[in-house]
Amino acid sequence: MDTSPEGRLVMKSLLLATEAGLGSGETPIFPIHIFKVKEGVNYNDGDPNYDLFKLACRVSAKRMFPNFSFLDAPFNLKYYKPGHPETEVGYMGCRTRVMSNIVDPSREITYGRGNLSFTSINLPRLAIRAKGDIDLFFDLLDSKLQLVTGQLDERFEIQARKHVYNAPFLMGQGVWLDSEKLGPNDEVREVLKHGTLSIGFIGLAECLKALTGAHHGESAEAQALGLEIIGRIRDRADRESAARGLNFSCLATPAEGLSGRFVRMDAKRFGVIPGVTDREYYTNSFHVPVYYPISAFNKLRIEAPYHALTNGGHISYIEMDGDPLQNLPAFEKVVRFMGQCGIGYGSINHPVDRDPVCGFNGIIGDTCPRCGRRETPDQPFERIRRITGYLVGTLDRFNNGKRAEERDRVKHGVTD
Numbered sequence: 001m002d003t004s005p006e007g008r009l010v011m012k013s014l015l016l017a018t019e020a021g022l023g024s025g026e027t028p029i030f031p032i033h034i035f036k037v038k039e040g041v042n043y044n045d046g047d048p049n050y051d052l053f054k055l056a057c058r059v060s061a062k063r064m065f066p067n068f069s070f071l072d073a074p075f076n077l078k079y080y081k082p083g084h085p086e087t088e089v090g091y092m093g094c095r096t097r098v099m100s101n102i103v104d105p106s107r108e109i110t111y112g113r114g115n116l117s118f119t120s121i122n123l124p125r126l127a128i129r130a131k132g133d134i135d136l137f138f139d140l141l142d143s144k145l146q147l148v149t150g151q152l153d154e155r156f157e158i159q160a161r162k163h164v165y166n167a168p169f170l171m172g173q174g175v176w177l178d179s180e181k182l183g184p185n186d187e188v189r190e191v192l193k194h195g196t197l198s199i200g201f202i203g204l205a206e207c208l209k210a211l212t213g214a215h216h217g218e219s220a221e222a223q224a225l226g227l228e229i230i231g232r233i234r235d236r237a238d239r240e241s242a243a244r245g246l247n248f249s250c251l252a253t254p255a256e257g258l259s260g261r262f263v264r265m266d267a268k269r270f271g272v273i274p275g276v277t278d279r280e281y282y283t284n285s286f287h288v289p290v291y292y293p294i295s296a297f298n299k300l301r302i303e304a305p306y307h308a309l310t311n312g313g314h315i316s317y318i319e320m321d322g323d324p325l326q327n328l329p330a331f332e333k334v335v336r337f338m339g340q341c342g343i344g345y346g347s348i349n350h351p352v353d354r355d356p357v358c359g360f361n362g363i364i365g366d367t368c369p370r371c372g373r374r375e376t377p378d379q380p381f382e383r384i385r386r387i388t389g390y391l392v393g394t395l396d397r398f399n400n401g402k403r404a405e406e407r408d409r410v411k412h413g414v415t416d
Contacts, residue, residue, distance in 0.1 A: 001036050001071075001088060003048040011052055015066075019059045025359050027352050027384045029391040032093030033066035037339055038080075043072075057332045060348065061324035062361070064384065064391055067093070067315070067347040070339040075308050079108050086111045091345045094254045095313040096198075102241045103193045112177030113194045117155045118312070119148045120200035120253040122262045123229070124282055127210035128270050134225070137211060138232065145199065145236045152197040153244060160189035197246060198312035199237050200253030202262065203282030204229065205289045209275040216302055217288035227305055230286060234309045249312030252285035256387075259284065260401020279408070281401035287316070290405055296320070296334050296412035304342040316343050317386070320350040321411035323363050330414045349409075352384035352391075 002008065014033070022028055035056040036042075042049035056066050069091050071080055076089040079099055086109040089099050096115050101108045121144050130137035164171040165184045171191070174180035178191045205215040207229070208222040216223040234250040241248045259281040267277040283289045286306040288299050296318040303316045316338070324331045331348065338346040353364035357379060360370035364381050367374050375381045384391050387402050 001038060001041055001049070001085060003041065008049065008052065011049075012055065015052070015055050015059045018063055018065060021063070021361070024356070025361055026354060026356075026382065027063050027361075027391065028065075029384070034069050034091055034093070034345075035060075035066040036069050036071055036088060037335075038071040043336075043339065054332070057335055058325070058328060060335075061328060061331045061350070062352075064347070064349065064352055064386060067091075067345065068335055068338065069345045070343060072339060073307065073342055073344045075311065076344055089344075091313065091315075095252060095315040095345060097249075097311065097313040097344070098196050098247075100247065100249075100311060101194060102247055103245065107177065107194070109177075112175065112179075114176075114196075115251075115312070116159060116192060116195040116197055117152055118198035118200045118251050118253070119151055120202055120251075120255065120258055121145075121148060121233070122203065122258075122266070122282075123201050123207035124203040124210055124276055125262070125266050125270075127207040128266065128273065128276065130211065132211060134211060138229075141229070141232060142236075145233065148199050149236065149240045149248065152199070152248070153246070156192070156197060156246060160187065160192055162188050164188060193246060195247065196249045196312060198249045198251035199233055200251040200255075200285075200312070201230070201233060202253050202255045202258055202285060204286045205283040206263075206276045210273065213275075215275075215283075215289060215292070216286075217292045217294055217299070223302060226286065227309070230306055230309045234311065237312075250310050251312030252306065252310040252314040255282070255284055256402065258282075259405065263401065280404035284405075285314070286310070290319075291408040291410055293410055294412060296414050297337055299412055300334075300338055300341050300343060300346070307342060307344040314344055316346045317349055318346075318412045319409050320348050320414065322350075324348070324350050327414075334414055347386070349386050354382040354384075356382060 041047055042053040060066055071088055079087050079089060081087045090110040091097050098113050098115055099108055126137055126140045129140060164182050164186050170176045171179040171188055176191050177194045204226050208215045208226055212222050214222045216226040237248040237250045263277055263282050272278050286303060288294060288302055299318055300316060307314045334348060351363045354361050355368040358371040360368050385406055
């Protein structure tokens with residue numbers, strides 16, 4: 001977003017360094033880069049930073065970073081004030097978003113704030129218990145929302161009773177908004193109020209399957225019900241914010257551990273239900289299931305409306321086949337479509353392989369295209385994949401659910 005010569009140089013240098021890779025050309029898995037996209041700044045030919053947008057697409061096509069956040073999405077644009085970078089909506093790497101501020105609406109900014117706590121609701125379990133009764137499902141959801149908001153409020157109280165000396169960096173060094181006004185022995189309650197308390201959810205797809213027999217990728221009726229369900233969570237968050245004077249938000253939970261843990265618990269309790277508990281994971285937040293064949297553009301169309309509802313954070317992914325560097329126009333077309341259809345934050349997954357012996361970067365099957373060698377147990381190929389927002393070179397440290405989810409992913413075509 002910085003159009004000054006100095007700012008442009010910093011961004012260009014960072015992107016080129018990411019493109020070049022580490023010492024031997026390895027893909028850097030940290031830090032997570034997020035490129036902010038804005039009409040008039042970098043989105044269109046003629047914009048002062050359009051060349052940097054093109055470069056960001058090229059680097060992402062090689063390294064999977066940067067991700068892309070879209071400041072022109074209506075729910076982001078309403079906070080934006082030109083010349084005030086603190087009003088540019090910022091996302092944590094995996095999706096968390098902190099922006100609105102009921103405590104002080106004059107400071108709806110990204111700086112000096114954060115998410116205090118979040119608790120996630122197991123939507124498939126509520127749907128299984130409802131046995132197809134939509135009214136009963138919403139009664140169960142309302143009851144769970146009551147429990148979660150009360151629990152988040154209690155967690156806030158525990159945090160709020162801490163003192164500045166308990167957080168010497170965040171509070172003692174003035175990192176948190178207004179903390180510079182406090183003394184070492186003061187409670188941090190008033191400054192923590194600028195943070196957020198998030199109501200999360202997992203498994204909308206399996207929830208809809210249990211309620212209607214189809215998920216939102218398969219049925220327009222299921223999509224309408226899905227939006228009603230997440231709308232109910234968002235409405236409750238807004239009402240709790242007004243009633244309690246705290247920033248409650250609706251979060252599309254990234255669910256690293258919950259995806260496998262919840263389904264194991266539910267399969268044990270309710271048995272194996274086709275399309276619901278018959279896999280090793282529940283689908284990430286509001287996403288169309290990773291195994292469902294669908295084009296990139298249809299997937300984005302279906303998921304985009306949920307971005308507007310999940311003000312605590314969201315992201316949409318598509319899986320691209322082949323080497324995107326060989327088809328940069330298609331890669332940029334997908335990124336641009338994200339912005340056009342109302343995605344707030346998105347990214348494109350694709351294979352990133354490397355032979356550590358000869359240094360080849362690209363897609364590697366059984367043998368390296370450059371040197372022809374096969375991988376061995378003591379010298380395997382590096383295969384970078386994205387799991388819940390983060391790039392990893394091995395899935396060994398992830399649970400069975402996330403490994404199964406990565407295995408089941410299908411590629412999304414980029415022809416509409």
